Ligand code: HEC
């Protein structure tokens with residue numbers, strides 16, 4: 001026998017033994033892993049089942065979140081935290097104060113540009129969801145008559161809409177603007193549904209699926225679907241557009257889960273019309289950008305035939321459009337929306353409870369929660385992430401302050417021209433430019449992320465605001481010039497046409 005071969009043989013036997021041993025270990029590990037996995041799946045199924053075992057029955061009429069809290073204590077527990085005081089540099093002024101700070105005192109140009117409108121009386125920082133109904137009930141803006149439409153976004157209103165519409169919420173909604181705020185709010189309290197946004201507003205009580213309930217949103221998103229506006233961030237609308245369109249776009253069945261995670265917020269965090277001339281309207285029929293919405297409003301006419309406006313400026317008489325919190329709209333123009341990152345990803349991130357993922361229902365500034373809100377996707381340190389946000393917000397803030405100076409200069413210029421004897425028609429161009437400038441400046445000022453949701457879009461809108469404000473100042477000054485064309489001609493100052501693609 002060749003000792004070498006024995007040697008090789010022994011070595012081979014050694015290898016085989018090792019392989020065998022390794023195999024046994026691998027099989028054991030795999031078996032353990034599979035068992036573990038099965039147990040895990042089993043546990044999760046149990047958990048899922050448990051989370052849908054209703055200890056208390058909840059229905060379409062259960063607006064009291066505490067009842068839902070019996071079935072889903074973790075989500076309810078975090079929902080209650082929206083009553084906590086929070087603060088960041090530009091956002092999150094939640095809570096402990098009797099009332100949040102006045103925006104119009106902090107930025108006096110805001111007050112000046114709202115003269116003639118209730119927002120010049122009282123306009124504060126927002127705070128947590130827990131306060132939404134109470135804060136609305138105590139705003140001094142109610143010293144001017146307001147309509148029942150206000151409640152669409154500040155209360156768990158669906159049962160009341162159904163009762164106003166004999167079971168049909170859309171019909172009830174269509175009636176609701178005819179009520180005064182006072183009367184509809186009294187009905188709300190009498191009906192027992194005087195709660196802030198509640199579980200039933202975002203969840204189907206039978207399945208817990210996310211869903212939208214608000215008529216204003218459903219009509220608005222349907223109008224957006226039928227428009228030609230580009231919506232690469234909303235693929236379900238693009239799919240619907242390419243289909244037969246036999247039925248209107250229906251967010252609750254057509255939209256993806258990712259889209260629903262933003263749609264639920266789009267029920268309220270949007271620009272709207274809310275007064276006594278027509279039902280609450282989301283101006284999305286031409287698209288979501290500031291310029292698209294302006295075009296939409298410009299084509300709306302009052303019953304009198306007059307072009308739509310929210311108020312006439314008390315000093316200049318300009319027919320002004322007031323912008324309100326267009327978070328959904330600005331988000332739609334940013335890189336996060338484009339990348340499928342939803343409102344809930346940042347404002348309601350997952351937390352862990354043992355092996356289960358629980359959605360954090362403490363809706364608040366993500367800067368208070370960077371590890372879960374941002375670091376799931378961004379690997380930079382918390383300090384670095386916060387610094388990047390701060391840089392975006394500070395630049396936006398500074399450009400916005402410049403816009404504030406410019407709008408005040410325009411208002412002053414119109415006042416001076418009138419004092420010096422300019423005729424009303426000689427001021428029309430300047431007034432029109434005030435409408436255009438103020439709409440844009442307010443769009444970014446009223447949006448609550450201080451530019452973060454779409455920094456480049458915010459800068460563009462502010463740039464346009466500055467341009468229109470200064471053009472308006474020139475128009476107001478030009479009436480004296482002998483060779484000046486009748487200033488009305490300049491009123492045709494069209495929005496700058498978009499650059500044509502080659
Ligand atoms: C990529 C993350 C991200 C996404 C997605 C996002 N936001 Fe934000 N949002 C932020 C940040 C960051 C701020 C600034 C917070 C601050 O200044 O404290 C902010 C601010 C806000 C604020 C003001 C918060 C406060 O504390 O005052 C609101 C309201 C808001 N977002 C709503 C929305 C809505 C509605 C959507 C979806 C349409 C959305 N956000 C999508 C990150 C996000």
Ligand code: HEC
Nearest residue numbers: 092093094126127128131132135153197265268343347364
């Ligand atoms: C039914 C309407 C409604 C819905 C739906 C809604 N919000 Fe709000 N949200 C409000 C109102 C109203 C306030 C201001 C409350 C106040 O200041 O009293 C607010 C405040 C906030 C704030 C400021 C919180 C703070 O502490 O300062 C954030 C952030 C916010 N909402 C994000 C969201 C996100 C994200 C969604 C979707 C998951 C959402 N909201 C859904 C109406 C709504």
Ligand code: HEC
Nearest residue numbers: 123124125126135136139146150152153268269272274325
């Ligand atoms: C389309 C939804 C919607 C409608 C309709 C609506 N709100 Fe709000 N409201 C919000 C959201 C979202 C916030 C939080 C963001 C902010 O403050 O900018 C808010 C904040 C507020 C606040 C707290 C901050 C502030 O502005 O002082 C008050 C008060 C308020 N609304 C009153 C009203 C009144 C009065 C009406 C009717 C004229 C009304 N709201 C109609 C969505 C709505």
Ligand code: HEC
Nearest residue numbers: 065068072075076079197198199202261264344357358359
């Ligand atoms: C403004 C909308 C909104 C409101 C109000 C709301 N939720 Fe949610 N909820 C969400 C979102 C968004 C998710 C994430 C769902 C997803 O991604 O499928 C969620 C998820 C859940 C889930 C699934 C498990 C989990 O944690 O992800 C449960 C259960 C739940 N919510 C319970 C509640 C309860 C109970 C209330 C009332 C106390 C409530 N929700 C109020 C938006 C809301």
Ligand code: HEC
Nearest residue numbers: 335339341345346366367373374376377378385388389455
């Ligand atoms: C679900 C993933 C996801 C989450 C959560 C997320 N981001 Fe992003 N973020 C992205 C993607 C994707 C981009 C686009 C850049 C790219 O494609 O690499 C981006 C881009 C950015 C940018 C650069 C673009 C810009 O708008 O200037 C900043 C800043 C940023 N994110 C900050 C944040 C902050 C702050 C948070 C938390 C509040 C956050 N992100 C949460 C995925 C995410």
